[in-house]
Amino acid sequence: MIFIDKNNRLNLSRLHRNQKRFVRSTKLHTGIVGGYQSGKSVAAVVKCITHLLRFPGIPIAYYLPTFSLFDNMLVPKIDSLFEKIGISYVYNKNESKIITKSPELGEIWMRSMSEPDRIVSYSVGYSVIDEIDVVHINKRADAVRRITARNSLKKGESNQVDYVCTPEGYAYMYDFFVKKHNKNKLLLELDTYDNEYNLAGGYIDGLKEQYTEEELDGYLRGKFVSLNSSRSYYKFDRYLNNSNETAKEFSPLYIGMDFNVGNMSAVIHIKKNGNPIAVDEITGAYDTEEMIYLIKDKYLKNDIIIYPDATGKRRYTTDATKTDIGLLKKAGFIVCAKDSNPSQKDRVKNMNRMFCNAHNERKYLVNIEKCLEYTEALERITNDKNGIPDKTSGFDHITEAAGYFIYYDYPINKTGSFINF
Numbered sequence: 001m002i003f004i005d006k007n008n009r010l011n012l013s014r015l016h017r018n019q020k021r022f023v024r025s026t027k028l029h030t031g032i033v034g035g036y037q038s039g040k041s042v043a044a045v046v047k048c049i050t051h052l053l054r055f056p057g058i059p060i061a062y063y064l065p066t067f068s069l070f071d072n073m074l075v076p077k078i079d080s081l082f083e084k085i086g087i088s089y090v091y092n093k094n095e096s097k098i099i100t101k102s103p104e105l106g107e108i109w110m111r112s113m114s115e116p117d118r119i120v121s122y123s124v125g126y127s128v129i130d131e132i133d134v135v136h137i138n139k140r141a142d143a144v145r146r147i148t149a150r151n152s153l154k155k156g157e158s159n160q161v162d163y164v165c166t167p168e169g170y171a172y173m174y175d176f177f178v179k180k181h182n183k184n185k186l187l188l189e190l191d192t193y194d195n196e197y198n199l200a201g202g203y204i205d206g207l208k209e210q211y212t213e214e215e216l217d218g219y220l221r222g223k224f225v226s227l228n229s230s231r232s233y234y235k236f237d238r239y240l241n242n243s244n245e246t247a248k249e250f251s252p253l254y255i256g257m258d259f260n261v262g263n264m265s266a267v268i269h270i271k272k273n274g275n276p277i278a279v280d281e282i283t284g285a286y287d288t289e290e291m292i293y294l295i296k297d298k299y300l301k302n303d304i305i306i307y308p309d310a311t312g313k314r315r316y317t318t319d320a321t322k323t324d325i326g327l328l329k330k331a332g333f334i335v336c337a338k339d340s341n342p343s344q345k346d347r348v349k350n351m352n353r354m355f356c357n358a359h360n361e362r363k364y365l366v367n368i369e370k371c372l373e374y375t376e377a378l379e380r381i382t383n384d385k386n387g388i389p390d391k392t393s394g395f396d397h398i399t400e401a402a403g404y405f406i407y408y409d410y411p412i413n414k415t416g417s418f419i420n421f
Helices: 019-025 040-054 068-085 135-148 172-179 193-197 201-208 212-217 288-298 324-330 344-355 372-379 397-407
Strands: 028-035 060-065 086-093 095-102 107-112 127-130 160-166 185-190 253-258 264-272 275-285 304-308
Touching: 019 040, 019 185, 028 040, 028 172, 040 060, 040 068, 040 160, 060 068, 060 135, 068 086, 068 107, 095 264, 127 135, 160 172, 172 185, 172 264, 172 372, 185 193, 193 201, 193 212, 201 212, 253 397, 264 288, 264 397, 275 288, 275 372, 275 397, 288 324, 304 324, 304 397, 344 397, 372 397
Parallel strands: 028 160, 028 185, 060 107, 060 127, 127 160, 253 304
Antiparallel strands: 086 095, 095 107, 253 264, 264 275
């Protein structure tokens, strides 16, 4: 049973771990990505009522994609919780707000993000944005700006704007909490399995019948996945494959490199216990000469071993009289390059096996804080109709760069199996 304790807070014993973390978080922005019926909106409603209890008289706001969702989803949840803790209220549908009566704690303003023009002329001390990813892309930014502007009422601590959402591919939640992560943000995941005891029998099995495995990662497990086609590097997990290791002075560095005039990429690795760890990246270099300068400037005291695109033996990105690999050798780098590149399918297969092999061992790790573009590319690049990474995506250069190193030092043998595994 949920009840109020002596400090005017809700007892959270019935919530599962990440719901509790959401309610208790004091970050400026706390987000939940969760599967269908995982309890994300329950956590949001509990946090709303907690704010009303802690700061009586300070109104708060709740935002959904459409007004119909307030009647169908939000109001029934609020009604149930208010009844359990003995708070009466009036639902003023004309003004789109809930007004508490006994005791008089404050109001919950409700606004639709599909009508950003109505997010005006009021002030609140706390806001929840629910299902931002399904709001039309042309209205999201305007709605969030207006919501932030309304969140101005002084109450004695920072006014939070929190988010709960089912992940719809790599949309707003991914951009805001993952790509633009900072110390003021916390992102939590909720899995529908965690809330199974509150669901009808067969609910999860029904979802499994309707969705692909990749869709279930989003709609059941609360993961960011591409919903349009299959991920190329589907065994990479930003949490399970993460490492805090960095490049140290005087240690050898193993650099995979892709040649592409105007947009060269390199992924810098170390080895620990014989296994590779990506610890840095260089992107957007104009040509090989600029890439050499950037590597030397950043890693002057390290031995550098380069694993380049094998086609660099035959040409130079901007001067036909030179070769890319020749320039790398002239710069004093050790160069490891085969006569030809592996097939794209073999290179991707090899990368996936390193991210997680048949024994569930994660041999290849990535410092996701240092390798922001590489991490995003691993998560977002998908296969085209031929089953190979989509070269129109813009995510192929940096993943190919890393793949040359992984394939060279951790190769597939001639029988098609993997050496050392």
